[in-house]
Amino acid sequence: xxxxxxxxxxxxxxxxxxxxxxxxxxxxxxxxxxxxxxxxxxxxxxxxxxxxxxxxxxxxxxxxxxxxxxxxxxxxxxxxxxxxxxxxxxxxxxxxxxxxxxxxxxxxxxxxxxxxxxxxxxxxxxxxxxxxxxxxxxxxxxx
Amino acid sequence: xxxxxxxxxxxxxxxxxxxxxxxxxxxxxxxxxxxxxxxxxxxxxxxxxxxxxxxxxxxxxxxxxxxxxxxxxxxxxxxxxxxxxxxxxxxxxxxxxxxxxxxxxxxxxxxxxxxxxxxxxxxxxxxxxxxxxxxxxxxxxxxxxxxxxxxxxxxxxxxxxxxxxxxxxxxxxxxxxxxxxxxxxxxxxxxxxxxxxxxxxxxxxxxxxxxxxxxxxxxxxxxxxxxxxxxxxxxxxxxxxxxxxxxxxxxxxxxxxxxxxxxxxxxxxxxxxxxxxxxxxxxxxxxxxxxxxxxxxxxxxxxxxxxxxxxxxxxxxxxxxxxxxxxxxxxxxxx
Numbered sequence: 001x002x003x004x005x006x007x008x009x010x011x012x013x014x015x016x017x018x019x020x021x022x023x024x025x026x027x028x029x030x031x032x033x034x035x036x037x038x039x040x041x042x043x044x045x046x047x048x049x050x051x052x053x054x055x056x057x058x059x060x061x062x063x064x065x066x067x068x069x070x071x072x073x074x075x076x077x078x079x080x081x082x083x084x085x086x087x088x089x090x091x092x093x094x095x096x097x098x099x100x101x102x103x104x105x106x107x108x109x110x111x112x113x114x115x116x117x118x119x120x121x122x123x124x125x126x127x128x129x130x131x132x133x134x135x136x137x138x139x140x141x142x143x
Numbered sequence: 144x145x146x147x148x149x150x151x152x153x154x155x156x157x158x159x160x161x162x163x164x165x166x167x168x169x170x171x172x173x174x175x176x177x178x179x180x181x182x183x184x185x186x187x188x189x190x191x192x193x194x195x196x197x198x199x200x201x202x203x204x205x206x207x208x209x210x211x212x213x214x215x216x217x218x219x220x221x222x223x224x225x226x227x228x229x230x231x232x233x234x235x236x237x238x239x240x241x242x243x244x245x246x247x248x249x250x251x252x253x254x255x256x257x258x259x260x261x262x263x264x265x266x267x268x269x270x271x272x273x274x275x276x277x278x279x280x281x282x283x284x285x286x287x288x289x290x291x292x293x294x295x296x297x298x299x300x301x302x303x304x305x306x307x308x309x310x311x312x313x314x315x316x317x318x319x320x321x322x323x324x325x326x327x328x329x330x331x332x333x334x335x336x337x338x339x340x341x342x343x344x345x346x347x348x349x350x351x352x353x354x355x356x357x358x359x360x361x362x363x364x365x366x367x368x369x370x371x372x373x374x375x376x377x378x379x380x381x382x383x384x385x386x387x388x389x390x391x392x393x394x395x396x397x398x399x400x401x402x403x404x405x406x407x408x409x410x411x412x413x414x415x416x417x418x419x420x421x422x423x424x425x426x427x428x429x430x431x432x433x434x435x436x437x438x439x440x441x442x443x444x445x446x447x448x449x450x451x452x453x454x455x456x457x458x459x460x461x462x463x464x465x466x467x468x469x470x471x472x473x474x475x476x477x478x
């Protein structure tokens with residue numbers, strides 16, 4: 001009768017001595033997987049123009065209805081190499097479920113997901129969670 | 144005469160302060176030990192490794208909204224938290240924590256008062272703590288506290304009896320109710336060696352008296368929300384909390400006095416270490432054991448709790464008393 005009780009005590013004492021699994025989050029951060037699906041980024045091509053051609057596939061496939069965009073013609077190929085670009089591109093991170101279907105559906109590889117998962121925003125309400133193109137666009141040095 | 148009063152007041156204040164300090168750091172120890180047993184860290188950022196956490200908790204509780212249940216019995220509802228800490232504070236008066244020291248040419252005994260019925264007194268004041276739970280549970284006019292109060296009334300009566308019977312063997316061997324005499328008797332050998340069964344029964348009954356897992360039926364979180372203190376908030380809740388931890392400290396101290404040799408060192412070559420330090424070390428060890436138990440065993444079912452008490456512990460305690468008496472008679476060579 002006493003044996004199993006002592007065995008239980010031994011197990012808990014063992015755990016007392018074991019190192020804890022806690023990650024002290026704001027001070028130390030976890031390594032995420034290589035293919036982790038974090039925040040999105042709109043990619044640029046070699047010339048620094050946007051890859052997005054505003055086809056709307058991502059908006060169409062998004063199960064959470066988080067993406068809104070509309071395109072604009074670009075006859076001088078200033079912003080894109082196909083003569084059309086997304087003038088307005090918004091992802092609502094209050095809706096986004098980070099499924100990655102937008103990335104899969106993109107025919108030009110213009111949208112990708114990064115390893116960045118720190119999306120908390122200050123203040124009440126969800127307005128700060130709606131991110132526009134200025135925030136989403138890939139940043140290149142010297143811009 | 145005056146000097147005696149001054150010494151008594153100083154002893155009182157020091158004991159009270161130390162008890163409250165133990166209570167404060169008992170809560171921290173509880174949280175740290177709980178955390179580490181569950182492979183967590185526990186409080187970490189309030190001071191170094193959560194060292195200031197008890198004070199932060201106290202401040203927080205102080206500024207919480209003070210809710211009074213509307214249909215409650217107001218007198219008992221306010222009385223219950225008031226008397227929550229009283230048993231522990233009363234009990235600390237008879238607990239010896241060292242031999243004596245000489246200050247300014249005066250011999251000062253390190254015990255508040257050495258009365259010759261200290262153990263009876265301890266049992267009397269510790270059974271007082273049932274009123275806290277029963278009043279708190281029955282006055283709030285709410286179903287969960289009521290169930291907690293009902294359970295604890297039955298549990299306290301059962302385990303109070305066993306607590307009393309378990310220390311009977313010690314009293315028989317020493318032949319005195321005074322805690323100082325009992326500790327003096329253990330100078331050579333700890334009482335736990337003569338009375339191992341009594342020690343186990345005492346620890347079980349004490350855990351039940353303290354409402355700690357695996358006997359925390361009066362406040363079983365998963366069944367009764369908070370049990371008897373469900374309807375209390377702010378400082379009233381803090382008083383219950385304070386009382387619970389103060390009782391834990393007292394129970395550990397009594398266990399040390401009765402079974403673990405009080406302030407004497409376990410091995411002769413360490414006897415240069417002052418008595419109070421040994422006392423605190425042993426007290427902390429017993430306190431840790433109570434925390435350790437909490438995270439090891441699951442809660443008893445109510446009927447199992449009662450069955451365990453009346454069917455197993457009570458006969459065992461009686462057998463222990465009979466066996467002790469028999470051995471004593473045998474050693475004396477007949478009646």
